[in-house]
Amino acid sequence: MVAQVQGYKNGKINIILQDRSKTETHSVQSIDSSPFKHIDHEFASFVGMKTLKKSIKEVYANYLINEKRKDMGLRDSKQVLHMLFKGNPGTGKTTVARKLAKIYYDMNILSKGHFIEAERADLVGEYIGQTAQKTRAIIQKAMGGILFIDEAYSLARGGEKDFGKEAIDTIVKHMEDNHDDFVLILAGYPYEMDRFLTFNPGLESRFPFILDFDDYEVGQLMEIAHRMADEREYKLSREAEWELRNHLFKKLNEKTRNFSNARYVRNVIERAIRLQAVRLLSQSSYTNKDLVLLTGSDLQLE
């Protein structure tokens, strides 16, 4: 049996599947139409993240075609979906991982779509044998969903004799055995993640998806600020917008390693909302428009 993409027409991909005896043409939706709309919709509130969205569409395309192939009696090839996320604070790693649990559930790729977040203390025990047991228990709990291990390098903290190594070995064994209905995501800051992968050769190649969450530029941070304000039904005044933009330029120029990207912006907006409330209550009157507007004085940028 041979599968061949014949071409695109009216937003559909025509695929020819040739059997010994017959030729059938299957029409399926193309990447920019229907099945992928759900993915675009789920990621609509995220600024940027192009590579991520593209990867998820590929996963879904693979899943849909695999289902078709199964119907045709062709070999069923399961996808390995484990991921590595590298990015500085506040670049969206945890938020995206949570979202993926939902999306994969909606796509029928994960049976439960729950999200389990674990850190070193959840996996590593205090005596021999305890770590493997603890780690296995967490993996068991995460079956059907996503297991998200933040600051994954903390597992390698104590070197060869540390029980963290046992956790890594247990995870590696299980990610090979159980890749059908389970997605493992290891996340952390880029430099530390790269070091961790260097000291654990063989680990990186087990992750088909390695995603870099880049620091945001000023334009993106401003877009995130506007979206965050919109979601809460607030607007930035022109003066506030101008002040925030200048402030962010300054912040990014300082290149402080712990600048927390979109989380920083979220904190600024949330604090401005509180300060606006205090300002309005201190006035003798305010209009409906005032209730929505965040002014420069509400931002209090340092």
Ligand SMILES: Nc1ncnc2c1ncn2[C@@H]1O[C@H](COP(=O)(O)OP(=O)(O)OP(=O)(O)O)[C@@H](O)[C@H]1O
């Ligand atoms: N691209 C984006 N568009 C809109 N909002 C974003 C984006 N990236 C991050 N955010 C928001 O920024 C906040 C921080 O994101 P999140 O906690 O996922 O970052 P993180 O990478 O996990 O950070 P840390 O490394 O500190 O754990 C969240 O409120 C999230 O919704």
Ligand SMILES: [Mg+2]
């Ligand atoms: Mg996080």
